[in-house]
Amino acid sequence: MPKDGTINRERILDAAQHLVIENGFAATSVDQVLRAAGTSKGAFFHHFDSKLDLARALTERYVTADIGQLHAALDATAQISDPAQRVVEFIRHFEDSADDIMSAQSNCLYVAVLAEQQLVSNGTADLIRHAIDVWRAAITELLSAAATSRALDLGDAEDLADHVFVTFEGAFLLCRSTGSPEHMRAQLRVLRRLLTAALSAGVPA
Amino acid sequence: MPKDGTINRERILDAAQHLVIENGFAATSVDQVLRAAGTSKGAFFHHFDSKLDLARALTERYVTADIGQLHAALDATAQISDPAQRVVEFIRHFEDSADDIMSAQSNCLYVAVLAEQQLVSNGTADLIRHAIDVWRAAITELLSAAATSRALDLGDAEDLADHVFVTFEGAFLLCRSTGSPEHMRAQLRVLRRLLTAALSAGVPA
Known part of the structure; x- marks a missing residue:
């Protein structure tokens, strides 16, 4: 089955948005986002260059x-x-x-x-x-x-x-x-x- | 000359307030506060039990x-x-x-x-x-x-x-x-x- 990159990206953004709104950006680690989104570090860095890039995409x-x-x-x-x-x-x-x-x-x-x-x-x-x-x-x-x-x-x-x-x-x-x-x-x-x-x-x- | 603990505490709070308002709490380290206040880790922990205790005192x-x-x-x-x-x-x-x-x-x-x-x-x-x-x-x-x-x-x-x-x-x-x-x-x-x-x-x- 082909992976749906768009769905994965949205799932990461949904998880990150919840965590960042609750805890703040600096207090949110990439690992926490991965756990909440149920995805891998590889998938994360496929979609986002860095944690700061994630903040930009979220916003x-x-x-x-x-x-x-x-x-x-x-x-x-x-x-x-x-x-x-x-x-x-x-x-x-x-x-x-x-x-x-x-x-x-x-x-x-x-x-x-x-x-x-x-x-x-x-x-x-x-x-x-x-x-x-x-x-x-x-x-x-x-x-x-x-x-x-x-x-x-x-x-x-x-x-x-x-x-x-x-x-x-x-x-x-x-x-x-x-x-x-x-x-x-x-x-x-x-x-x-x-x-x-x-x-x-x-x-x- | 005796150290004036109250002045030191206020100086730490002033430095911390500026850093926390600018950068956020999680993004501010105790070391950054010490550098900005020009004081030592010992002096800091004389006045505050922890970084969270500092947040409470600041607020x-x-x-x-x-x-x-x-x-x-x-x-x-x-x-x-x-x-x-x-x-x-x-x-x-x-x-x-x-x-x-x-x-x-x-x-x-x-x-x-x-x-x-x-x-x-x-x-x-x-x-x-x-x-x-x-x-x-x-x-x-x-x-x-x-x-x-x-x-x-x-x-x-x-x-x-x-x-x-x-x-x-x-x-x-x-x-x-x-x-x-x-x-x-x-x-x-x-x-x-x-x-x-x-x-x-x-x-x-």
Whole structure:
């Protein structure tokens, strides 16, 4: 039977992602990944040049999924004609999926990457910056349309757009430190309510 | 000349804090801490039983400083008689100190601790949960007073209070991933403006 290299690579990445999110990157050894994935050192080094190369591949895959979730929320709300209502429903889309997100993982891979300078310096963190840029651009467009339609001043739309990333990451850390995954849904609800208030009143300087 | 043990302990903690925030805990060796602190292994193990004990001491000191900053902001705004205005000025207090915070550190120690399961499991993360509880209680009191004085529904005041922690931690990660420390001030400004809107309009369910 021919070996399916793609399946093996994905299995290694799945095992590594779980270990790195739980334990951190430096605290995860290649041997631990091999044991968890049920594969050999040879198979590992067939797919990855080094442990740092694995970190890069992990982050690339995670960023792709992250941007996929952004697009899913944009698509799910594309038919809403009122731009301000679309912003609110865009956030509600994530609020509704918060419990599913937190049942699949106890923290965000981005936290593990950003905790270690070796991954910041070697360009792995640049992949996260790319995700931030894509989210910022899409949400800035949503917010600008909403501000125009309601003749509101929302302040700097890019900073406000970044607050969605900030809420996700901060909520991951709140969940992790308290051991209570329901904080993710609660914090996305707080964000939705604050944005609803801002879209009704504007945001004073 | 007698050795001053307290000064030595603080010097080790200062060096370790910088290294752990930059590189992560697992990626920081005791030898690196000794070199950065200019001290000996004997001095280190006089003050700390183990590397994990160092992590606990680091986090204890950081939590004490964190709660100190909360109290400084409460004290600085204690004379403001309008409870809603006090909430806004309480956040502005941190906004005004954001650049100083970010010139002293590139990330939050909490991120390094929460990235590693060994520190979550051994009780180090419980120290962070204590800090979260203290911030939550103090800010919930501020928000509840503001909601009462303006007869507003602010939703769950504890979740809204947690959003301050969430904003700080998420903004640290935004700064770290983009290499732009000015995002801390920008995100605290976003939080202040969103809270100002909420205190003017309330937050619809």
